[in-house]
Amino acid sequence: MQVLGVVAVILAIYCVHATVYFREEFLDGDEWRSRWVNSKHKSDYGEWKLTAGNFYGDAEKDKGLQTSQDARFYATSARFEPFSNEGKSLVIQFSVKHEQKIDCGGGYVKVFPADLDQTAMHGESSYYIMFGPDICGYSTKKVHVIFNYKGKNHLIKKEIKCKDDELTHIYTLILNPDQTYEVKIDNEKVESGSLEEDWDFLPPKKIKDPEAKKPEDWDDRAKIDDADDTKPEEWDKPENIPDPDAKKPEDWDEDMDGEWEPPMIPNPEYKGEWKPKQIDNPNYKGSWVHPEIDNPEYSPDSTIYKFDSIGVLGLDLWQVKSGTIFDNFLITDDVKEAEDIANETWGVTKEPEKKMKQDQDDLKRKEEEEKTKEQATEADEDDEVDDEDEDLEEEEETKDDMEEILSLRSGHNTTWGHLYCSVGLQADVGELSFSFILVMILPFCP
Ligand SMILES: *[C@@H]1O[C@H](CO)[C@@H](O)[C@H](O)[C@H]1NC(C)=O
Ligand SMILES: *[C@@H]1O[C@H](CO)[C@@H](O)[C@H](O)[C@H]1NC(C)=O
Numbered sequence: 001m002q003v004l005g006v007v008a009v010i011l012a013i014y015c016v017h018a019t020v021y022f023r024e025e026f027l028d029g030d031e032w033r034s035r036w037v038n039s040k041h042k043s044d045y046g047e048w049k050l051t052a053g054n055f056y057g058d059a060e061k062d063k064g065l066q067t068s069q070d071a072r073f074y075a076t077s078a079r080f081e082p083f084s085n086e087g088k089s090l091v092i093q094f095s096v097k098h099e100q101k102i103d104c105g106g107g108y109v110k111v112f113p114a115d116l117d118q119t120a121m122h123g124e125s126s127y128y129i130m131f132g133p134d135i136c137g138y139s140t141k142k143v144h145v146i147f148n149y150k151g152k153n154h155l156i157k158k159e160i161k162c163k164d165d166e167l168t169h170i171y172t173l174i175l176n177p178d179q180t181y182e183v184k185i186d187n188e189k190v191e192s193g194s195l196e197e198d199w200d201f202l203p204p205k206k207i208k209d210p211e212a213k214k215p216e217d218w219d220d221r222a223k224i225d226d227a228d229d230t231k232p233e234e235w236d237k238p239e240n241i242p243d244p245d246a247k248k249p250e251d252w253d254e255d256m257d258g259e260w261e262p263p264m265i266p267n268p269e270y271k272g273e274w275k276p277k278q279i280d281n282p283n284y285k286g287s288w289v290h291p292e293i294d295n296p297e298y299s300p301d302s303t304i305y306k307f308d309s310i311g312v313l314g315l316d317l318w319q320v321k322s323g324t325i326f327d328n329f330l331i332t333d334d335v336k337e338a339e340d341i342a343n344e345t346w347g348v349t350k351e352p353e354k355k356m357k358q359d360q361d362d363l364k365r366k367e368e369e370e371k372t373k374e375q376a377t378e379a380d381e382d383d384e385v386d387d388e389d390e391d392l393e394e395e396e397e398t399k400d401d402m403e404e405i406l407s408l409r410s411g412h413n414t415t416w417g418h419l420y421c422s423v424g425l426q427a428d429v430g431e432l433s434f435s436f437i438l439v440m441i442l443p444f445c446p
Contacts, residue, residue, distance in 0.1 A: 018336075021331040022331040024078060035079075036065075048065045050065065051325065057168075061345070065327070066322075066326075067322040067323060077116070077118045078312065079312050082114035082309045084308050085175065085177075086306050089333050090174070090307075091338040092172070092173045092331055093330040096169060097325040100324065102164070102323070104135060104319070105320055105321065106133075106317035107162070110125075110130045111313055112314055113128060114311025114312065115311070116311070121316060128307045129146065129148070131146070133171065141162055147304070149199075149304055160191045179302065180194050186346070187339060187346075202301060202304075203298050205294065207293060207295040208293075220286065220288055221284065225279075238267055240264040240270075241267045248260040
């Protein structure tokens with residue numbers, strides 16, 4: 001009995017230790033609509049849909065919020081009891097599934113101060129933290145970790161690659177009161193370090209001493225010309241000489257053609273420009289290193305990690321091809337609890353999800369194989385080869401176009417993003433002519 005009691009007490013202590021500030025797994029049908037608030041900042045935000053998608057591990061548990069319209073901004077958020085992460089770890093975790101083979105779109109969350117006006121949330125609303133994957137074209141495939149410090153957003157200096165397949169992945173950010181952090185994907189560490197080193201929150205600790213100067217007589221030439229070396233007398237030879245084998249053509253007419261001259265050829269004896277031998281410089285002092293001093297602008301801050309009133313989690317995104325599903329949102333102060341929950345949710349459904357996707361892919365491949373077989377027996381062989389070549393070329397072209405559109409487009413989605421197909425033209429045209437161009441080009445959008 002006594003032993004049981006002790007175990008119970010220990011368990012109780014352990015359990016109260018973890019605080020879950022926010023958890024959302026969309027397990028109660030349409031009820032999520034009462035917890036999530038759509039922004040009304042724009043009139044044409046994309047619609048969110050509750051679904052487990054085309055393939056999943058569990059038809060109910062894997063239901064999450066899915067972006068359902070192409071080339072739209074999305075903005076929704078959920079509120080929780082405000083808290084400060086002072087003196088505690090902060091864990092932000094959620095799962096993302098780009099089942100649509102995403103071309104360009106955000107997959108990240110923003111964590112806001114409690115005073116955010118949710119119905120007015122937009123791309124410029126100030127947030128504490130932005131975290132999660134972002135994909136755009138073939139060049140941007142990264143995990144953002146952005147912290148707001150003294151009113152300014154600071155991006156992580158390290159490049160963290162995100163997942164770009166179609167399966168569900170779970171992303172975790174851990175922020176510790178000792179100002180260290182860790183990023184995990186699928187419950188495995190992919191990056192870690194210290195806030196001070198991996199972001200430019202503070203000015204550098206050391207700077208080059210502005211007083212120090214390289215002494216004028218500092219000799220940093222490792223090698224010098226050998227003064228004893230002289231150019232050999234027979235060195236200088238012309239670069240080109242008349243071809244000794246050339247002969248005046250028999251029908252050469254000096255009156256008509258002028259005096260005959262043999263063509264020039266490179267001189268085999270030509271040695272180029274003479275340079276003296278190099279020897280070690282006896283006065284060499286090595287390269288001069290600028291001495292550093294403590295930066296007077298620098299003062300340490302042990303509260304960079306601290307946010308006073310965390311109160312809203314939001315999805316504020318731009319997506320070209322929709323279909324991303326967000327699920328399993330969690331904000332807690334307990335790293336182990338977050339890992340446990342990830343194991344119990346994503347950890348349990350990831351394998352069956354993969355299996356269902358594989359089965360679907362296999363089926364599709366089989367159907368396509370059968371179709372091509374049928375076509376092959378019908379069509380003339382020569383024609384088919386031609387067609388295939390054309391198809392391949394076309395595919396290459398659309399891929400190039402896409403890349404161009406996507407790379408040009410990014411940078412404009414804050415204001416003009418949904419007009420992404422009119423890239424390049426928008427900067428110098430007025431609003432009126434701009435809309436016209438859009439109508440012209442939209443049909444060619446990928
Ligand atoms: C536009 O959206 C894409 C995808 O989320 C992102 O990579 C890019 O940085 C965004 N551009 C701007 C200016 O917000
Ligand atoms: C989560 O699952 C992994 C893989 O099965 C395991 O190694 C790890 O210990 C689990 N974590 C917790 C907190 O149970």
